Amino acid sequence: MKVRFAPSPTGALHVGGARTALFNWLLARGAGGELVLRIEDTDHERSTPENVEQIFDALRWLDLDWDGEPVFQSARSERHREVLERLLEQGHAYRSTATAQDVRAYKERHGAERGFRGEDDGDGAVRLSVPAEGETVVNDEIRGTATFKHEHLDDPVIARADGSVLYNFAVAVDDLDAGITHVVRGEDHLSNTPKQLLVLEALGAPQPVYAHLPLLHGPDGSKLSKRHGAASVQDLRDAGYLPEAVRNYLALLGWGDEDDETIISTEDLVQRFRIDRVSRNPARFDERKLRWMNGRYLRSLDPADLARRLEAYSGRTGLEAAVSIAQDKLQTLADFWPLCGFLFDGPAQDAEAYQRVIAADGGGDRLAAARAALEAAQPWEEEQVEAALREVVERLGVKPKEVFQPVRVAIAGTTVSPGIFESVALLGREETLSRIDAALGNLRSSG
RNA sequence: GCCGCUAUCGUCUAGGGGACUAGGACGCCGCCCUCUCACGGCGGAAACCCGGGUUCGAAUCCCGGUAGCGGUACCA
Numbered sequence: 001m002k003v004r005f006a007p008s009p010t011g012a013l014h015v016g017g018a019r020t021a022l023f024n025w026l027l028a029r030g031a032g033g034e035l036v037l038r039i040e041d042t043d044h045e046r047s048t049p050e051n052v053e054q055i056f057d058a059l060r061w062l063d064l065d066w067d068g069e070p071v072f073q074s075a076r077s078e079r080h081r082e083v084l085e086r087l088l089e090q091g092h093a094y095r096s097t098a099t100a101q102d103v104r105a106y107k108e109r110h111g112a113e114r115g116f117r118g119e120d121d122g123d124g125a126v127r128l129s130v131p132a133e134g135e136t137v138v139n140d141e142i143r144g145t146a147t148f149k150h151e152h153l154d155d156p157v158i159a160r161a162d163g164s165v166l167y168n169f170a171v172a173v174d175d176l177d178a179g180i181t182h183v184v185r186g187e188d189h190l191s192n193t194p195k196q197l198l199v200l201e202a203l204g205a206p207q208p209v210y211a212h213l214p215l216l217h218g219p220d221g222s223k224l225s226k227r228h229g230a231a232s233v234q235d236l237r238d239a240g241y242l243p244e245a246v247r248n249y250l251a252l253l254g255w256g257d258e259d260d261e262t263i264i265s266t267e268d269l270v271q272r273f274r275i276d277r278v279s280r281n282p283a284r285f286d287e288r289k290l291r292w293m294n295g296r297y298l299r300s301l302d303p304a305d306l307a308r309r310l311e312a313y314s315g316r317t318g319l320e321a322a323v324s325i326a327q328d329k330l331q332t333l334a335d336f337w338p339l340c341g342f343l344f345d346g347p348a349q350d351a352e353a354y355q356r357v358i359a360a361d362g363g364g365d366r367l368a369a370a371r372a373a374l375e376a377a378q379p380w381e382e383e384q385v386e387a388a389l390r391e392v393v394e395r396l397g398v399k400p401k402e403v404f405q406p407v408r409v410a411i412a413g414t415t416v417s418p419g420i421f422e423s424v425a426l427l428g429r430e431e432t433l434s435r436i437d438a439a440l441g442n443l444r445s446s447g
Numbered sequence: 448g449c450c451g452c453u454a455u456c457g458u459c460u461a462g463g464g465g466a467c468u469a470g471g472a473c474g475c476c477g478c479c480c481u482c483u484c485a486c487g488g489c490g491g492a493a494a495c496c497c498g499g500g501u502u503c504g505a506a507u508c509c510c511g512g513u514a515g516c517g518g519u520a521c522c523a
Contacts, residue, residue, distance in 0.1 A: 008523050040523065100520070112449045125521045143452070152450055160521040167523050191451055191518035212452085215516070219458080249459095252472085256460050260471045279460075282516060286458050289473040299486075329485045339484080389482085404482035416484045 001033030003182045004175065005066065006040040009051040012232035013058035015224060015285055016186060016216040019250045023213060024184050025064045026251070026273040036178060037066040042075035042170045058233035062243050073174060075164040083173050083203065084126060084159055092202035093158065097124035103154065116154040126159040128198055136194040141211040142278045148194040156195045168192055172199040175208060184211045184275065211275050214254050214282045221284060229287050240313060240333030245294040253283045263296055295331035303327060310336055316344070325422040339418065343427060347413030347435060357409045364443045366396060367406040371436045374424070382425040389421065410439035
């Protein structure tokens, strides 16, 4: 088995393209086949080094590897010219000067459902001769068969007047030459497939196995784009998702095993993935479910591992202690800093929280009581911190939160943080007391 | 317009003639846990596009309609 993944280098790797890459990868890796990467761009306008590097980068981040060197398509290779000549000589193709207007005029005369047939003008673009009778059947692993009657098919242009070849010709020849056995790509290519099959047939070449994946849409059913949030692999990485979670989520978008598992490791995915179990309906990309799944993966990570990833993501260091008290509260890597930033950069400035929790209803008095208890806590460990604060709660006869929240706002600046005992213990005695003093000082000065 | 593909809870899906009172997951709602926010636990609402046919029996097979998507480039 030889599988190929052929992204078009339009820039970032779109989420749909990433899923196609994943399915190709799962198919090849699961069957022990070979997976080649080909950058598909016959006119070479889009495959700038930057665009190509973005594709590689996205694939590497997803940890989807390929075999051998990536291949770059060419519109003017000697091989393409040679095959074109052969088709011309054998009468499978002809040169025609017919324009798009000519095609329209033809259909007005013969009916809209009638495929265009040109005449051999001896020059102009090269068109493939579609047989007058019969049909071309695409055997698709996912859809069964799609039948295209030849009378409905236009003679497709396969090379421009200047001799450069077009996609539907190039892709068929390139797949043939590379010995590709399995073509897995988006459903938008299904209607192109008969053209490619006809090229192969004119060449007397065998057909690969096809599988056309349903398309991916945005949450509202329209084409997935930036305005829906994350639309590319780059966006996903920036939003703080884990590659293993993205792989898991994407695999379940259009594919489902009979056992209904939701969290599936990549190893299991490789083992269980079956191309013929891919769904036929288009799927919507729902970032909420990805967030949930990412949280599951995040929580299952070893804290040291999570800290490493967070450090790479944020560019900061020394995060492990904070990670260990915040891990359960994160869904993405991006959630960490808003939650734990106060441990490193001082309390946040949430005036509303301060007013409501410390400045009102005796919050300051309870905070002062907590300060005194904390000052006496010995040693400065989570257990002693908890004992000290709970003792204050008991002595004052108030609800726990009436003591804990003022402390939280004093050290974190906001009402949301990791557990209060862990946070205080991690912050240290000196820093904690000084932040409480600052909050209390504020209270006095504001009267 | 023409050609092609598709149609199960809001979303992703399981199901492939009787096991369907249609299962799971996200999301949503309620309760529990609880120092905030989360996590977790328990429970709930929520779907077979419509119409014909085949059959003892249809979510499942067939036909038609409708809708969505894709293609219809000297783009990829």
